[in-house]
Amino acid sequence: MAIEINKEIPQGTVEQRIVYESGNEMAAYAAHQINYHIMGYFPISPSTEVAQFLDMMKANGQHDIKLIPADGEHGSAGICYGASTAGGRVFNATSANGYLYMLEQMPVQSGTRFPMVMNLVCRSVSGPLNIHGDHSDLYYALNTGWPILMCRDPQAVYDMNIMALKLAEDAEVRLPVIVASDGYFTSHQKRRVQTFTKREDVQAFIGEQPPVGFADTLDRNNPITVGPYMNEPDYINNCYQQSMAMYRAEHVFDRIRTEYAELTGRDYPILDLYCMEDAEVAVFLMNSASEIIKDVVDQLRAQGIKAGSIAPNLIRPFPQKAIAEALKNVKAVTVGDRADSYGGHGGNMVNEIKAALFTLGNHDTMVISRIYGLGGKDFYNEDGHALFQFAIEAVEKGKVEVPFDYYGHSVGDPNRTMKRVLNPMKYEELNTGLITVKQDEETKKLNVRIPPLRALTKKPKRIAPGHGACPGCGIFSGLELFFKGIEGDIVALFHTGCAMVVTTGYPYSSHKATYIHNLFQNGAATMSGVVEMFWERKRRGELDAYNLPADFTFVMITGDGGMDIGMGPAIGAALRNHKMIILEYDNEGYMNTGAQLSYSTPMGHRTSTSNVGSKQGGKVFHHKDTAQIMAATHIPYVFTGSEAFPQDLVRKGAKAQWYAQNEGLVYGKILIACPLNWLSEDEDGSNIVGAAVDSCFFPLYEVEHGVTTITYNPEDKSKKVPLSEWLTTMGKTKHMTKPEYEDSYKEFEREVERRWSMLKAKHESPYL
Numbered sequence: 001m002a003i004e005i006n007k008e009i010p011q012g013t014v015e016q017r018i019v020y021e022s023g024n025e026m027a028a029y030a031a032h033q034i035n036y037h038i039m040g041y042f043p044i045s046p047s048t049e050v051a052q053f054l055d056m057m058k059a060n061g062q063h064d065i066k067l068i069p070a071d072g073e074h075g076s077a078g079i080c081y082g083a084s085t086a087g088g089r090v091f092n093a094t095s096a097n098g099y100l101y102m103l104e105q106m107p108v109q110s111g112t113r114f115p116m117v118m119n120l121v122c123r124s125v126s127g128p129l130n131i132h133g134d135h136s137d138l139y140y141a142l143n144t145g146w147p148i149l150m151c152r153d154p155q156a157v158y159d160m161n162i163m164a165l166k167l168a169e170d171a172e173v174r175l176p177v178i179v180a181s182d183g184y185f186t187s188h189q190k191r192r193v194q195t196f197t198k199r200e201d202v203q204a205f206i207g208e209q210p211p212v213g214f215a216d217t218l219d220r221n222n223p224i225t226v227g228p229y230m231n232e233p234d235y236i237n238n239c240y241q242q243s244m245a246m247y248r249a250e251h252v253f254d255r256i257r258t259e260y261a262e263l264t265g266r267d268y269p270i271l272d273l274y275c276m277e278d279a280e281v282a283v284f285l286m287n288s289a290s291e292i293i294k295d296v297v298d299q300l301r302a303q304g305i306k307a308g309s310i311a312p313n314l315i316r317p318f319p320q321k322a323i324a325e326a327l328k329n330v331k332a333v334t335v336g337d338r339a340d341s342y343g344g345h346g347g348n349m350v351n352e353i354k355a356a357l358f359t360l361g362n363h364d365t366m367v368i369s370r371i372y373g374l375g376g377k378d379f380y381n382e383d384g385h386a387l388f389q390f391a392i393e394a395v396e397k398g399k400v401e402v403p404f405d406y407y408g409h410s411v412g413d414p415n416r417t418m419k420r421v422l423n424p425m426k427y428e429e430l431n432t433g434l435i436t437v438k439q440d441e442e443t444k445k446l447n448v449r450i451p452p453l454r455a456l457t458k459k460p461k462r463i464a465p466g467h468g469a470c471p472g473c474g475i476f477s478g479l480e481l482f483f484k485g486i487e488g489d490i491v492a493l494f495h496t497g498c499a500m501v502v503t504t505g506y507p508y509s510s511h512k513a514t515y516i517h518n519l520f521q522n523g524a525a526t527m528s529g530v531v532e533m534f535w536e537r538k539r540r541g542e543l544d545a546y547n548l549p550a551d552f553t554f555v556m557i558t559g560d561g562g563m564d565i566g567m568g569p570a571i572g573a574a575l576r577n578h579k580m581i582i583l584e585y586d587n588e589g590y591m592n593t594g595a596q597l598s599y600s601t602p603m604g605h606r607t608s609t610s611n612v613g614s615k616q617g618g619k620v621f622h623h624k625d626t627a628q629i630m631a632a633t634h635i636p637y638v639f640t641g642s643e644a645f646p647q648d649l650v651r652k653g654a655k656a657q658w659y660a661q662n663e664g665l666v667y668g669k670i671l672i673a674c675p676l677n678w679l680s681e682d683e684d685g686s687n688i689v690g691a692a693v694d695s696c697f698f699p700l701y702e703v704e705h706g707v708t709t710i711t712y713n714p715e716d717k718s719k720k721v722p723l724s725e726w727l728t729t730m731g732k733t734k735h736m737t738k739p740e741y742e743d744s745y746k747e748f749e750r751e752v753e754r755r756w757s758m759l760k761a762k763h764e765s766p767y768l
Contacts, residue, residue, distance in 0.1 A: 012266070013262060017197045018193070018194055021190055022186075022190050023121070023153070023154040023186040023188070024053065026154045028053035028057070029053070030158050030202075034206060035063050035064055036091040037083065037088030040068045040077070040090075041067065041076050043596040046131065047093040047119060047120075047183070048594055049188075051596070051609050052608045055611050056611045071567065071599065080092050083116075084109065084115065084116045087218055087219075088209075089165065090115075091116065091117055092117075093118065093119040095122065096123035096125050096136075096183075097126060100125060100140060106141070106176075108227065110144060110146050116177075118176065120137060120181075122181065123136075133183035133184050133338075135286065135287075138180050138339065139348045141178055146178045146316065147168075147317065149180065151181040152272075157179065158193055158195055166205065166207065170256075172252050173252050184376060185376075186287065194264070196264075250270065270322050271319060271326055272310070272311040273326055274297055274311075276326055277308075278329070280305075280307075281306065282310055282334075283310075284311070284333055284349065290309065292379055293384045296309075296388060299381075307388055320355075323353055324359075327365050331366065331391075332391035333391060334369075334390045335353055335368065337369065338373045340371045350367060350404075366400050367400070370387060370406070371405075373408070425462075427488065427549045429459065430459065430460070431488045432458070434450070434455055437655065446658060448654050448655055450647065461512075463479065466510055467503045473673070474643065474672030475498060478641075481643050482653045482668070482670065484653065485656070486657050488553065489552050490513050490553045490554070491552050492514070493530070493554075494516075494523070494556075495518070495558040496517070497520070497558070497562055497592045520562055524582060525569040527554055527580050528572075528578045528580070535579070554660065559584055559672075560598075561589065563584050571630075574665050574667065577663075579660050580665055582630075583667075586669055586672065587678075588674070595674075596608050600623050601619050602623045606732040617736075618744065620744075626667075635664060639655070639702040640700055642670060644686050644687070645712055648711055649670065653668075655704075678730045684729065688726070688729045693714065695726040697726060699712075723749050727745075
């Protein structure tokens with residue numbers, strides 16, 4: 001049948017248009033219409049797209065927001081806090097472990113009462129690693145002092161982002177606000193959305209930015225102190241004022257949503273109540289699942305069962321009175337929590353609902369708690385029926401037999417324990433004896449002897465075939481070449497990144513040696529603990545029973561931008577000089593989250609957060625030289641390598657092992673190809689990284705005890721090529737040779753030549 005658009009689309013008093021977009025797109029679209037001053041961000045799935053969409057619009061001149069790529073979520077939260085103290089409007093987006101990494105900054109922002117808006121695109125908090133949607137990150141936000149608005153679909157994401165800023169800046173509130181949506185359910189699924197047609201109508205609704213009031217760090221006539229040290233009773237008084245502001249946010253939001261409904265025809269009451277007028281059984285769910293449950297209500301009503309559903313549009317402040325009122329005549333309610341409060345006999349929502357009922361005198365409504373949908377587990381119509389059935393059975397029996405449980409899980413069968421697929425590699429196969437490393441007693445330099453590479457092909461690969469990397473990915477060819485130089489057993493730790501994700505899809509693993517994973521930023525610290533525990537247990541004789549043929553070599557693998565967010569712990573490990581290797585595979589971006597710029601991305605290169613358009617020509621600042629940064633910590637050995645020069649890389653692998661077993665920390669960096677995001681042919685990877693070396697963008701050298709040696713000089717061999725020749729091998733950089741981007745290209749070329757000249761000077765002098 002035909003759709004009557006006037007009935008299907010809410011009508012308001014402002015001009016609107018219809019788009020078909022995802023939740024992430026609508027968060028970005030609302031932000032661009034508001035035209036915030038600053039967004040500090042760091043990519044993490046599934047929130048990454050928000051910054052990507054804004055950068056694309058920025059490249060085309062559609063907004064004036066200053067997008068600041070941080071070195072990690074903690075840094076992005078600091079950028080946003082600093083910007084908010086300076087009197088402007090501030091925006092951010094994050095998810096899961098990224099939110100936890102910025103967590104200590106959250107109460108600082110709310111406790112000092114600086115408004116901003118942050119989209120929390122909800123995702124599982126690991127470990128084990130899972131990137132799909134539940135509310136385990138959201139529940140950490142409950143005690144941070146930020147009002148929290150909930151979004152069940154992309155339309156709500158758009159609308160709540162606009163209302164959130166007005167709420168944050170209201171004189172009665174003046175708090176930062178979280179807008180929460182479900183990762184991959186709402187964030188990536190496209191839906192029909194109605195938006196303001198004109199940016200000026202959005203800005204008229206939110207109004208002029210109010211005076212900051214007591215604080216603006218850029219007001220030279222009124223210097224202030226932000227976040228002073230407080231003793232009792234000042235601190236408790238400050239907390240009381242913040243608490244009162246939070247509770248006022250409920251009625252302020254109620255006023256704002258009424259104004260918004262008049263403009264747009266879309267209303268977001270504190271509670272979204274469906275068929276609750278005479279309901280005897282109900283289900284409470286949040287966000288995306290709360291829409292599915294409405295169909296279940298209709299089906300149960302058709303069977304004569306008085307069913308209803310409740311979904312909050314606001315969970316901080318918690319709408320205690322509204323929930324108690326909605327449930328006053330309900331006999332039993334099932335509360336679905338998409339995260340557990342481990343040990344609390346239910347998730348956060350069920351315990352807050354129980355408290356609301358008890359506080360307001362309702363001792364009759366039976367409450368059933370079920371944890372559902374963890375790790376992005378889909379919620380279907382039949383799942384809704386199951387949740388209602390728990391409430392129906394409680395009414396029939398007059399009691400709740402199982403007050404708390406998980407729903408949709410399997411406890412596992414001990415008789416089906418996974419069995420080893422690959423047998424441990426034999427030490428004799430790994431320790432070929434073909435590679436020898438000896439230290440000259442006088443010069444203290446290492447003399448390395450490696451056989452022809454074909455002789456090392458007998459050495460088994462440490463990573464099994466069958467991983468899920470993209471065709472042409474240079475990670476594993478580069479890693480395996482490096483590992484050819486390592487004799488004996490290893491223990492490997494991988495940061496989060498492509499190399500980790502594609503090799504460990506549970507219940508399978510491509511790793512034939514012992515493998516550990518930890519968070520994107522903390523691998524170096526984690527491996528430090530492993531290394532020191534090994535040496536301490538060895539000192540105490542606790543490892544004698546293992547009959548180890550030789551010492552392990554401990555290798556931490558990082559990449560995909562891991563030396564941005566992980567730089568601090570890496571430097572800490574270097575300064576402590578643990579006996580381990582940190583090996584960075586540099587693919588020039590955050591490739592595991594969709595090719596966003598990292599600090600290793602060269603200037604002018606196109607990424608999904610350094611787009612190319614009429615107003616922007618790729619990344620606007622130079623790449624980080626991590627090898628030189630690590631050399632400055634005075635560790636025993638630093639090197640760079642490339643699979644295009646295999647003998648050089650194998651030789652450096654052998655040196656790295658010797659130093660890591662005898663003296664201390666080693667840092668190595670290998671450039672690897674990423675055809676998917678470099679926009680290059682799968683089979684061209686080795687040639688491209690070889691051209692990067694020959695253009696002197698990625699020089700091959702080593703630093704032993706502070707002395708720099710260039711191990712391959714293309715100038716001496718008459719093989720140096722122009723920088724443009726390397727750039728034209730990749731689709732992501734072909735624009736740089738066009739006349740309109742000449743200034744960017746020249747600046748990049750000057751910097752590459754400057755760094756190469758400095759390296760040659762260091763090669764000539766042991767004192768540089």
